[in-house]
Amino acid sequence: MTASYLTIGAILLGSMAATVPVFMALFFTGLVGLVWVVGIDPQIAIEVLYRSMDKFALIVVLFFVLCGNIMTTGSIVQKLIKTANVLVGFLPGGLAMAGILACGFFGAISGSTVATVVAIGGFMIPALIENQYDEKFSVGVMTTAPILGIVIPPSISMILYAMVTNDPLEALFLTGFLPGVLIIVAMSLYAYFYCKRQNLPTRARPSLKETLAVLKESAWALFLPVLIFGGIYSGLFTANEAAVVACFYAFFVEIVIHKDMKLRDVKKVIVSSAVTSATLLVIVAGASVFGQYLTFEQIPNKIANAVVANIQSPWVFLLAVNILLLIIGMFMDIISATLILTPIFLPLLHKFGINTMHFGLLMTINLGIGYCTPPLGVSLYISGAVVDRDLLYVSKAVLPFLAIQIAILLVLTYWPELVLFLPKLVYG
Amino acid sequence: MLKKTFSRIDRGLAFIEDWTLFLTVAAALVSAMANVVLRKLTSDVNLYWSDEVVRKTIFISTYIGCVAAIRHRSLIRIDALPQLVPLLKKPLNVISHLVVLVFSGTVCWLGLQLTRMMYADAYAKTATLGIAEWYFYAVLPLMGAMMMIRTILVMIEDLRDGGSPS
Numbered sequence: 001m002t003a004s005y006l007t008i009g010a011i012l013l014g015s016m017a018a019t020v021p022v023f024m025a026l027f028f029t030g031l032v033g034l035v036w037v038v039g040i041d042p043q044i045a046i047e048v049l050y051r052s053m054d055k056f057a058l059i060v061v062l063f064f065v066l067c068g069n070i071m072t073t074g075s076i077v078q079k080l081i082k083t084a085n086v087l088v089g090f091l092p093g094g095l096a097m098a099g100i101l102a103c104g105f106f107g108a109i110s111g112s113t114v115a116t117v118v119a120i121g122g123f124m125i126p127a128l129i130e131n132q133y134d135e136k137f138s139v140g141v142m143t144t145a146p147i148l149g150i151v152i153p154p155s156i157s158m159i160l161y162a163m164v165t166n167d168p169l170e171a172l173f174l175t176g177f178l179p180g181v182l183i184i185v186a187m188s189l190y191a192y193f194y195c196k197r198q199n200l201p202t203r204a205r206p207s208l209k210e211t212l213a214v215l216k217e218s219a220w221a222l223f224l225p226v227l228i229f230g231g232i233y234s235g236l237f238t239a240n241e242a243a244v245v246a247c248f249y250a251f252f253v254e255i256v257i258h259k260d261m262k263l264r265d266v267k268k269v270i271v272s273s274a275v276t277s278a279t280l281l282v283i284v285a286g287a288s289v290f291g292q293y294l295t296f297e298q299i300p301n302k303i304a305n306a307v308v309a310n311i312q313s314p315w316v317f318l319l320a321v322n323i324l325l326l327i328i329g330m331f332m333d334i335i336s337a338t339l340i341l342t343p344i345f346l347p348l349l350h351k352f353g354i355n356t357m358h359f360g361l362l363m364t365i366n367l368g369i370g371y372c373t374p375p376l377g378v379s380l381y382i383s384g385a386v387v388d389r390d391l392l393y394v395s396k397a398v399l400p401f402l403a404i405q406i407a408i409l410l411v412l413t414y415w416p417e418l419v420l421f422l423p424k425l426v427y428g
Numbered sequence: 429m430l431k432k433t434f435s436r437i438d439r440g441l442a443f444i445e446d447w448t449l450f451l452t453v454a455a456a457l458v459s460a461m462a463n464v465v466l467r468k469l470t471s472d473v474n475l476y477w478s479d480e481v482v483r484k485t486i487f488i489s490t491y492i493g494c495v496a497a498i499r500h501r502s503l504i505r506i507d508a509l510p511q512l513v514p515l516l517k518k519p520l521n522v523i524s525h526l527v528v529l530v531f532s533g534t535v536c537w538l539g540l541q542l543t544r545m546m547y548a549d550a551y552a553k554t555a556t557l558g559i560a561e562w563y564f565y566a567v568l569p570l571m572g573a574m575m576m577i578r579t580i581l582v583m584i585e586d587l588r589d590g591g592s593p594s
Contacts, residue, residue: 019510019520020527021503027531046538046568053487054564056479059460062453062486237464244460267450271496274449278493279504285490331508375511 004037008293022336023286030286033293040296045289052288056240057163058281063243064154065280066273067250068110071224072119073269074254074261079218080105081123086214088188090205093195095131096141097188099124103145104184107152108225109246111159113334113371116149117142117379125386132200135387136397137191143383143394144401145187147368150334152180154228154239157334157367160284161360164342169239170232174422175361179412186404220253233426280335287339294343304347314352318413321345322366326406329370333378337367357423358416365409372398438581441574445496449489456485480556484564491571498528498578521586528579536572543569 128138153173463478546562
């Protein structure tokens with residue numbers, strides 16, 4: 001039995017290391033396990049490919065990806081940046097704070113870190129450098145702040161996590177708000193003191209009239225997160241419906257109000273969103289085939305029993321998992337890691353009495369940090385391309401900000417009440 | 429001549445991929461929105477078929493989107509090894525393409541068997557609209573076939589570019 005598990009593990013890791021698309025690596029590993037180890041008909045794997053995609057809940061991934069793409073094609077992003085800038089841009093380090101806040105605004109609509117780095121980082125890094133901010137600092141802050149894209153709801157990784165754990169998505173989303181604010185405040189404070197020490201020139205505080213003019217101009221863009229969260233938490237929409245309404249609203253604002261998107265752009269945006277969404281959702285399909293094998297063999301329970309026999313304290317378990325996830329995040333993207341690891345961790349959470357929503361948030365932040373850790377941190381490559389710097393330079397630039405995020409991760413790990421405060425307040 | 433033929437196949441496939449994706453996602457978006465509006469504005473009107481349309485269109489768009497993702501080279505993969513050892517980039521790229529071909533063949537073969545089984549079952553119909561299920565099962569072997577052609581085109585493109593992925 002151990003030999004077959006080792007072979008299955010070797011196939012999975014070997015094919016992933018050989019740059020085989022993740023969903024195919026999962027599919028083949030699951031197929032080999034089902035046919036060779038469990039001994040059932042290979043057609044079950046195809047049936048799982050079909051059934052795993054025949055779910056209404058998947059709509060939310062596609063439509064939040066589409067909403068993010070509409071915003072980046074049109075001018076909603078620029079308006080969010082402008083608003084953030086008028087609100088905090090006059091403080092020492094204000095432009096950096098505006099970038100962090102804009103990531104928060106964007107995160108409250110899009111749900112993806114990569115989209116946030118491209119949309120906000122691509123614009124803000126040159127703007128910061130132009131305004132005499134240190135290049136390393138500018139790269140560091142705008143590479144790491146986009147973690148807010150997946151921490152502040154809606155979050156694509158939380159959606160996939162909820163699919164595995166069956167946690168209510170609306171409640172799981174609420175776990176991200178306070179940690180998101182905590183990250184914004186902590187990173188902004190660092191920017192404030194860093195820039196004050198550097199004696200960077202500050203901008204004059206905008207008059208009330210100027211502020212109101214910018215807010216008026218951005219009102220349609222700012223209403224989008226209000227529509228999504230107001231709709232969900234007032235009970236008007238489910239998260240699925242909110243995603244659909246948000247897409248229509250974003251199309252309406254960009255085409256009719258802002259007039260920054262032409263009708264001919266609609267097809268392009270929809271097709272590119274469908275491709276992006278497909279690359280995420282097929283991993284769900286591959287993970288379902290692999291998960292079928294894990295379930296047949298009761299592997300998660302066996303791992304859980306082995307871990308519980310060696311670790312007794314939930315605190316030690318969480319610390320060990322945090323370290324493990326930080327290492328995994330260096331090599332694996334958040335979607336694959338969430339879908340592969342959640343079914344394995346799930347029985348352990350029950351055994352240690354850890355709330356699954358608390359753990360979902362920890363997993364999201366932890367793997368989100370992986371976007372900024374070498375050798376595979378996608379955000380590092382994107383920001384590096386913006387300033388034409390190598391991986392080593394960007395990796396050094398993000399260090400102080402990663403230290404802040406890891407410190408926040410530790411606080412959240414051992415303070416579940418903070419993470420679960422809003423879900424408990426709203427849903428009891 | 430051969431180049432022209434490949435380019436024609438490439439454009440034809442891209443046309444099918446793009447329009448399938450656009451039409452399925454647009455259909456899902458419009459039917460889901462119509463359902464939301466009707467449910468909120470009226471107390472008794474409800475598009476009972478909307479959920480099924482959305483589920484089936486997302487299913488189609490995911491698997492056809494996968495074929496388009498091969499064209500865009502955007503399928504998620506872990507490329508740590510070629511980053512660390514650039515010398516491995518070309519051989520791993522070839523292995524990856526070969527695995528995609530094997531996957532396409534497997535899905536084509538097993539999917540076709542399952543589709544034929546569904547075709548033979550007169551009662552295999554969708555719950556609300558009563559559409560024969562085999563139409564949807566057929567998307568999987570179709571994806572396998574399209575993926576195979578698309579991968580071969582990408583491999584030819586790589587060969588033309590000197591063996592490295594562009």
